[in-house]
Amino acid sequence: MxxxxxxxxxxxxxxxxxxxxxxxxxxxxxxxxxxxxxxxSHKSVTIDLDGEVRTVSAYGSTVGDLLAFQKIDVKDGDLVEPSASSSASDGGTIVVRTSREVSLELDGEPQTFVTTASTVGELVSALGPRAEGARTSVSRSQSLGREQIRVSTLKTVHVAVDGGIVSATTAEASVQAVLDHAGIVLSEGDAVSVPLGAAAVDGMLVLVTRAAQGAATVTESLPFATEEVKDPYLPQGQRNVRTSGRVGEAITTYEIQTVGGAEVSRTVLERTVVREPRTEVVVVGTLDPSTIKVDPGSSKAIAKSLAAQRGWGDDQFACLDLLWMKESRWNATAENRSSGAYGIPQALPGSKMASAGADWRTNPATQITWGLGYIENRYGTPCGAWGHSQSKGWY
Known part of the structure; x- marks a missing residue:
């Protein structure tokens, strides 16, 4: 057992x-x-939240997970780069720009926008092609605050004067400024159909009625012609004024017939052109931005991401690509031996880029950061800088 x-x-x-x-x-x-x-799932990442940069430890497999771990609430309208659904990488950088409601006066009309812009320049850029060449009441580099901002976009204003129609394409804000821009001089007693201080609006018609003159010899404005030129090196939807139009001036002697003291006809006896009109040349872009190739991890990829953070889309990046391809072919060590210009943006001198980082000599991201800031402060947008480069040969 x-x-x-x-x-x-x-x-x-x-x-x-x-x-x-x-x-x-x-x-x-x-x-x-x-x-x-x-x-x-553990990551050490740098988070740039509305310009406040810090390096943190967080857990998660996606960018959204890491932001949620850090208790950063992302809502509709906010900008997240890379996107919240993207895979999170250790040592990476996440940029978050929170959206807010901003009020401004756009071509004389109060407007309210929801935007992620932090500066006036970024806000204007977000308006799209219509804002190219726009004028602002404050510096574009100024941070958005409580101050009222006035923006005047590129527009075409028609002026009926001296028997002709002058169509001026300009970003001038007021009717008076448009007349000055076009070279139309008002004399004492002349009448204008809208107040001179009124906001200039795209497509508006301004009628100038000259004061009655006793003399048969008068000074008159000669309308200028407008020419549109297609440009394959400017993105579709972009319009630049290459040459602003200006009216000519002529001294004309008339034979005037009156009946009962009222003028019934006038015939030109002699006309002397004092100043020839200057044709207005408007450049219209035809470049398809989708044709710009960007390799992942390249300097172009860095620039496209940083440009997007400033509110610049594919059309503006297309201009940036053309500009820096011309300047340096996107070479971070490119140096102009005659002028001393250096790097991708060809800063002159190159040491200016030290304001963006001590590694400015070799780091494309540092050079690009400085270059985008320079473009925004001086030209407003990459397309503004590219337009200047095309007309002047430099930017």
Whole structure:
């Protein structure tokens, strides 16, 4: 009996031991696996939240996970780069620009926008092609605040004067400024159909009625012609005024016939052109921005991301690509030996870029950051800088 029990008990103990080992191994594998997943989800990232930059530790597999771990709430309208659904990478940088409601006066009309812009320049750029060449009441580099901002966009204003129609394309804000821009001089007693201080609006018609003159010899404005030129190096939707139009001036002597003291006809006896009109040349872009190739991880990719953070889309990046391809072919060590200009943006001198980082000599991101700031402060947008470069040969 004892022998039989001993034989039956030995296998039972052995089976129990094996089960215990299997269970322990499973638990160990689970712990090791969980530890591995936990380690993989841990990231050290740099978060740029509305210009406040800090490096943090966070856990998650996506950009959205990391932001949620840091209790950064992303709402509709906010800008996140890379996108919240993108895979998070250790050592990466996440840029978040929170949206807010901003009021401004656009071509004389109060407007309210929801925007992620932090400066006046970024806000104007977000208006799209219509804002190219726009004028602002404050510096574009100024941070958005409580101050009222007035923006005047590129527009065409028609002026009926001296028997002709002058169509001026300009970003001038008021009717008076448009007349000055076009070279139309008002004399004492002349009447204008709208107040001179009124906001200039695209497509508006201004009628100038000259005061009655007793003399048969008068000075008159000569309308200028407008020419549109297609430009394959300017993105579709972009329009630049290459040459602003200006009216000419002529001294005309008339033979005037009156009936009962009222003028019934006048005939030109002599006309002397004092100043020839200057034709207005408007450049219209035809470049498709989708044709610009950007390799992941390249300097162009960095620039496209940083430009997007300023509210500049594909059309503006197309201008930036053309500009810096011309300047340096996107070479971070490009140097102009005659002038000393250096780097991707060809800063002159190159040491100016030290304001963006001590590694300005070799780091494309530092050079691009400085270059985009320079473009915004001086020209407003990359297309503004590219237009200047095309007309002047430099920017």
């Amino acid at each position: 004892v022998h039989v029990v001993g034989r039956a008990g030995a296998p039972r103990d052995s089976l129990t031991g094996r089960k215990r080992l299997v269970a322990q191994a499973a638990i160990l594998a689970t712990v090791v696996g969980a530890t591995g997943v936990f380690a993989l």
